[in-house]
Amino acid sequence: MIRAGVVGATGYAGAELVRLLSGHPCAELAAISSVSFQGKPLSEVYPAYYQLCDRICGTQEEVVEQSDVVFAALPHGLSQELAKECFEKGKVFIDLGADFRLENEEDYQEWYGGTYRYPELHEASVYALPELFREAIRGKKILANPGCYTTAVPLALAPALKNGLIQKEGILADCKSGVTGAGRKLTQNTHYPELNEGMSAYKVASHRHTPEMEQSLSRVAGSKVKITFVPHLLPVNRGILATCYAKLTDGVTMEQMQNAYREAYGEEYFIRLLPQGREADIKNVRYSNFCDISLHIDTRTNTFIAISAIDNMVKGAAGQAIQNMNLVFGFNETTGLKLFPPAF
Missing domain, CATH: 3.30.360.10 (Dihydrodipicolinate Reductase; domain 2)
Incomplete structure (x- = not known):
């Protein structure tokens, strides 16, 4: 079992990650964090999770320390420092935001108004759309998970x-x-x-x-x-x-x-x-x-x-992130994701 943590677990993508990870046979949900709801159980934010995931929202630092893979479900501009911390500690970092998606810093400056604070991390990252760029994803520690x-x-x-x-x-x-x-x-x-x-x-x-x-x-x-x-x-x-x-x-x-x-x-x-x-x-x-x-x-x-x-929320966010986790850790890509769409 690998230990998975979610930073930003009370947002929609973060909550979807929790839902999917909770049914993953090879991953344990080790820790979650939230700035807005720190100290509160996730099931208080999302009553549908009552008695299914009553885990307390902790700090970002706790998620990093307790996890082998860290999922960041954060707005753009907030992931680079977290990626640096994870990289230095040998953790796999999967970013559902935009900070590592664009190859050229000029494009990031134009469209997001930010800069690349750690160019070496961007060099080490990979754009992780499995069906198109699968071979480039294997063995990477920083993954930019595409959006919808x-x-x-x-x-x-x-x-x-x-x-x-x-x-x-x-x-x-x-x-x-x-x-x-x-x-x-x-x-x-x-x-x-x-x-x-x-x-x-x-x-x-x-x-x-x-x-x-x-x-x-x-x-x-x-x-x-x-x-x-x-x-x-x-x-x-x-x-x-x-x-x-x-x-x-x-x-x-x-x-x-x-x-x-x-x-x-x-x-x-x-x-x-x-x-x-x-x-x-x-x-x-x-x-x-x-x-x-x-x-x-x-x-x-x-x-x-x-x-x-x-x-x-799934192929366009949390599901694809878990598909990428499966790739990085050598699991079958479908592990934990063979979910039938509802018929009606």
Whole structure:
């Protein structure tokens, strides 16, 4: 058994980590921390956990000392000092925030307004999207766990880009997110009367996840890729639906596209390629680590459409983090994550 700790356990991603780790056969939840609820049991914050996880929220220092792997479910800008402490003590550090996701410090400065305080730690870290960059993850101690949009969009487009089946210019990512993606802190647009019975775009062509998605897609394509990204907020708790559009390379057929995706993802447990005529739906991946992908071609306009659906709290956050933990410690990637989505 390895000892796992969660820093920021009372946020949505942190609480989801606790839920999933509590059922992991090879990991013990050793410690949790929270600034806002220090000294209180987690079940007081989330009554659903009553008598299932009544662990007291301690300090960040206690989590580091008592854990072999530390998950940080923190806002950007708060993980670098913690990563340094974990690295110096030989702990595995898995960051669910943005501090280690971007390769170029200039991009981090532009999009997040921060700097790389310990460049050597960024050199030692890895961007941990298993289905695309698995081999680079093994043996690493600092892992940047991708978020929701930055998982759904690259997984939807990677095989088409890698095989030159779509053009690199003019790619559009039209995405919808459940409200948990905004975090637990209340804001005006997540207030119930503002959110309910509505759907709106936000941060149009200016969302911080844009350079991260472009980084992954460029790495897969072998050259620079830029996308137009428009996120929308859905009045649901969970889910990311990414509808991605790209112009086909001349002469490409649906059969070629399907073959490319089967070759890329046919052995991937957590990616389900849907049969022709079925569209990816966030309802069918809730509470699971699956990414459903459906492929479509508009022959009238020579447009490829890839639709992916994930649960933003699982494959888009906590589940993927545990998948990465499994990779680092040599467990089967599916360990503790073979969860069926509910049928209704």
